[in-house]
Structure formats: structure tokens, C-alpha cells
Amino acid sequence: MEKKPLKKFEAPELEDQAVLFFEALHQAADSGIKEIDPVYGGVTLGITLPPLGEGDRGIVYPLRSHSLALPEARGALCLKVAKQQPVCRERLLEEAMTTEFFLSEQVYVPRIYHLDPLGRFCIKEFVEGESITSLYLRFNELSVKSQQLILEGLENFLNRLLELFKKRPDCKVSVSPNNIYVLSEGGRFKDPTQFVLIDPGTTLKKNYEGYTFNKYWNEVLPDRIRKYQRTGYLQWLVPQEVTQSERDEAKEFEIFHDLKPAEIFLLLKTAKTIEFEPEEIILREGAIGENFYLILEGEVEVRRGHYSKPGSWHMRSAGDRSWGKWPSCSMSPGP
Structure with a gap:
């Protein structure tokens, strides 16, 4: 069977470029550097760390300077960078279409001033406001x-938005509470309030049939925020970030040997370092595991049954060992 030719945004070298770009930013952050000026896609980008936010397909950074001629780009700017998978670049390219559509319908979305032709990044209007997540919590x-x-x-x-999704199903986007912001002036909300759709990236498989505001406020928002809390998405619940040295050490684990560098980077980028006290119970037999642990330092004792009863057994795990369930990845020095 004849293979289909790759589209421009699917070129394998783009994935490697993205990995190198994000690794450079992570190394800078680990070193305490607040400003970095990498060249990406032939453009020098003056990036401020840490990022403003992160989604499934991209990361957004404050942008203090760039080497492009963009006379219409006045005021504060931000940089959205697609993650390394081809679908992330494809979705970013689609944002030009959805942005134009929503603006034509008088829905406020950040304007795009420059879009990389291969979908690697775009320079956008920076909008200040407060997310629905934050407002809901307070x-x-x-x-x-x-x-x-x-x-x-x-x-x-x-x-x-629901009306527009029916009008243009190809412009269906997320209504996540982290994707809708409210503008304010001097700490006060405008009257009437002005809402902003922060990320117009498409979510075409999402079904909004039967969606109502009451369902959104009373069911969807509480459920989504519980998910944020459970996964550590809310900033104050996120454990300590993994350092560069820990990231380098973890790459040597045997379970990663068959993975591509980009795949290892994707896993370790989401990992967190957790320290446990001696004799602290990490998980109990029979409990549903939500994390995958790599032991970077120390030992973990695994016991089955009640260790004081006949027939029970236990083992100690140290060094190049991993254990747990795989839905998410955590990195843990043992006690």
C-alpha cells in the first residue's frame, strides 16, 4: 500500500525541534533563569518564565520581545507553543480559522498577530483577567x-457559544472553566461583564447536546475542579517540580529504554518529585493506584498481607526499580 505523503506540520524533524526547545526552557527554569531568548522557527523570541498556562496541546508564555515586524501588535503579547506531537501543530494552525470566526461573531478571543506556517508557535494578544475556575472557588x-x-x-x-457551535460545528471549542476568563478593571468587574475565550483550539468530538447553564454551573464546573484537584492541576496542589538532574537520572531507567527521547520527555515533563517520611505508607494493598513511581533515592518496602501473620511476605525495592499503576507518572525518592 502506498504511503500518503506527510503534511508539512508532520515532518519528523519538527518533533525533535520542539523537544529541544522545551528542554532549553526547562533547563533555564531549573537554573532560576527568568528570561531566555531562544531562536525557534527562525524567529528570536524573548520569553519570560514561568509559563502563563499549559493545556493538552500547547504551553503559553509571556512574550517580552521578538524579531518580527508586527506593527499592529501593540500592548502586551504572549507566545503559544505547540507541543511536539503533529496533532498539536495541526490544531494550532486551525486556530487562525476559529479566531477569525469568533471575532466576526463579536466573541472576544485573543488576536493572533503571527502564526508560524508549520504550526510550531503563534504570537497572540495577551489578555488579563480571572478564570472561571478561580472565580468559582472564591x-x-x-x-x-x-x-x-x-x-x-x-x-x-x-x-x-452553544449557538455558534451549531452554526459552525468545525469551530467547536472547549468551554472548560480554565478556558473562559472575565475581564476586570482596577479589581472590579465591568458592568456588563466581559468574557474572553482564551484558547479557541477545536474540540470537534465534544458533544454539547443538552448542555445548559444550570448543568454547567452545578455539575460540570464542580466535577472539572475536582479533577483539577485530583490530578494536581491547581497550582497550590502541585508537588515540587522535577529538577534537571532528576530528569536526567530517570532517563536511565530500564522501562524507558524502548521509548523515543520525545516520549521520555513528555512523560518526565509531567512528573513531580515527592518525598516520603520513614515508615510512611505510600499505598495500601487493594487500593486503586493513581500514580506510577520511580525510586530515585532510598528504599521502599512492599508487604503483602499482615506481616506479623504466618504466610505473609515482604520485599525491599531500591535502585533501578519502578512500581505502581501507569495512568499518571510521579517520581518519588523512597523513604
């Missing part, structure tokens, strides 16, 4: 008037 602290403004404005904004 909703009871708001004044009654602010609560009313948020609820009425969000309901109108959500209903408008």
Missing part, C-alpha cells in the same frame, strides 16, 4: 452584585 467571597454579574454574564456567554 465565589462566596464576592459581593452579591459581583455574583449576579458573573452568573448572568456567564450564562449569556455560554449560550452564545
